[in-house]
Amino acid sequence: MRNFLAPSRDNKQRRAAPVAELRRGVASNDSEVRNRSRRGSGRPTLADVAGLAGVGSITVSRALRDPERVSPELRQRIAAAVDELGYVPNPSARALASARADVIGVLVPSLTNNVFSEVLRGIHDGLGDCPLQIQFGNTHYSEQEEERLLRVFLGQRPSALIVSGIDQAPTTRQMLEEAGCPVVQIMEIGPDPIDMMIGFSHLEAGKAVARHLVDVGCKRIGFLGARMDPRSRRRLAGYETVMREAGRFDAALVTTTILPSSVSMGAVLFHKAFEKTPDLDAVICNNDDLALGVLFACHRASLKIPAQIAIAGFNDLEMMEVASPSITSVRTPRYEIGRRAIAMARAAIAGDRPQRTVVDLGFELKMRESTMRRARPAF
Amino acid sequence: MRNFLAPSRDNKQRRAAPVAELRRGVASNDSEVRNRSRRGSGRPTLADVAGLAGVGSITVSRALRDPERVSPELRQRIAAAVDELGYVPNPSARALASARADVIGVLVPSLTNNVFSEVLRGIHDGLGDCPLQIQFGNTHYSEQEEERLLRVFLGQRPSALIVSGIDQAPTTRQMLEEAGCPVVQIMEIGPDPIDMMIGFSHLEAGKAVARHLVDVGCKRIGFLGARMDPRSRRRLAGYETVMREAGRFDAALVTTTILPSSVSMGAVLFHKAFEKTPDLDAVICNNDDLALGVLFACHRASLKIPAQIAIAGFNDLEMMEVASPSITSVRTPRYEIGRRAIAMARAAIAGDRPQRTVVDLGFELKMRESTMRRARPAF
DNA sequence: TTGTAAGCGTTATCAC
């Protein structure tokens, strides 16, 4: 219990700063007399503002959070006081008192990957200047790391959580289900969302590219993949489905590695594939880095694109359009995913959950020179 | 509510009840008796741990922060209690009590830019698993935005601050000087650091590339630049210096834009430059995106590289090495800058500032096919 | 080495 008899043996000299003075002199509408405390940041507090405005500190708190609930006159006075003191709220105190931090935790598997920097950009832009902080974690594609980070994040009682993909480990999933805040799964959609979801179908995207290459008359269509996370595997599954339907599937056409994706890895995988299946006439790359690597490898080997080898990428990085030849790719709504994930989270935090809690943003096949063969049925 | 903050190893059947019970019954070594409080997160607190371990909560606090100062026996008991309860410290409470958040604020000008995602990666890796959070802000190359974000960051009393570049606006600079925490300026070095600094000389880097192209026998060496932030301008200055020395400077050779850098912008700028100076025999690109765009543009125009046009980039993205032809570039220590900036910040936070507070990490000119002409002095 | 007391700056609760 607090001791009410103690407070006033304040005899020491205070600091010279005007703020300190103010803290002693004026801030006494509240019961507490803030005297030469040994601690404290030296910055103006709610009570200082309250003192200057001649109101209770709780009123200042309300005026700041929900101006409607305070009379215009006081609101006015308080605004002036805030301004004069240069008051900045202390987020820790707020979080402690309300048992809720103004933080959105974001878990992504990679920072190297171009894709996620776009998502992040969308997230930051989606925030605008609302006073939420992004707490950001890199799982390095590891379930253990994801769980560990989530535990840390949960320790802050975040306002919302954004996680990548739909393949959380069981413990992780359960933690998310019981997190007690809105959760948005991004990048991919699927059945059985934890809470909200925004992304697109990687299976369908994989099918779309494969179908395009089949349509365009390619016979021996390879698949090149690096990193092979669950989303990559889903795209591979889409490829396989279409290839089987077309009666052209051959396991030898698939060349993957668990190593990270890179341009040079594209060249490496292409050479591997070409060794296994020298009759290759097209490659579908798991992403654009690889595709660019293949482009360069073909260039070095004087293979004509698309005449001898057709190339398709994934994600549609800006350079695909400009490349020579331009490279067919699947445009994915990365930035938009980030932006709308935040929008959904904010809505949910504000209490009105969006009606659509699972949002399919789709994708778009961009057909370009690298696959522009005319389909010539054998004749 | 199941407690997921518990280390996953003890996922036995013991759940919610014990904690609540404990909070009422046992936790009374401290003067406070935590009874049926209307507030609170329901999660175990320091006092709960203290109760279970039979010590004062301050001892638990110490055992967690600085184990050395607690006797091995108590340390042991406390560890067991923490484990059993799945106690996770509340960072807001800690921040409030200590007037210092375990947060490092990081201000970068862009997220799109490949360069900064590398720096970020370095920062995150440099953190290891030390319990510091990164608070991240994107200034969009705007001084106003930088100042605004800094103000927000300062409101949290961060443990350290990392800012990009050395050209802060006066107000911003002053805020940083008075931040009361270690400050690291990254990417670039220069005179008059605010506190610590890590990067390299962009002026020298600009000179190095230009000198290389001069050495290699190029006469009409263009400079292509986008975004033109202060660092870009410094590189341009380096180029200009060398060109003047060689008696080859011509303002018409410089083609820049304030628009963001991109591969397609590289092609655009190249065409512009070629129009102005059709006798161009080399281009130095302000960064690798542009260089790649130039490569593609040359390819489309059937210009031979390096025979007709030599190309040099900046940053040495991974793809430069693999490109066909491979592209000369300046390798910059982006990842290393991030990693070591954090190391410096951590050291300073821990109280032992590194002796070298200004660290020049240098750069490395990577000469590749795209500039491999033999220098043929006129004869 | 360990503990007690007293806040840190805010918000929830409840009374006016």
Place this chain on the structure above:
DNA sequence: GTGATAACGCTTACAA
């Protein structure tokens, strides 16, 4: 609509 009071969970200052 406004305010006094008591937390929120932790750490600093100081005492033992």
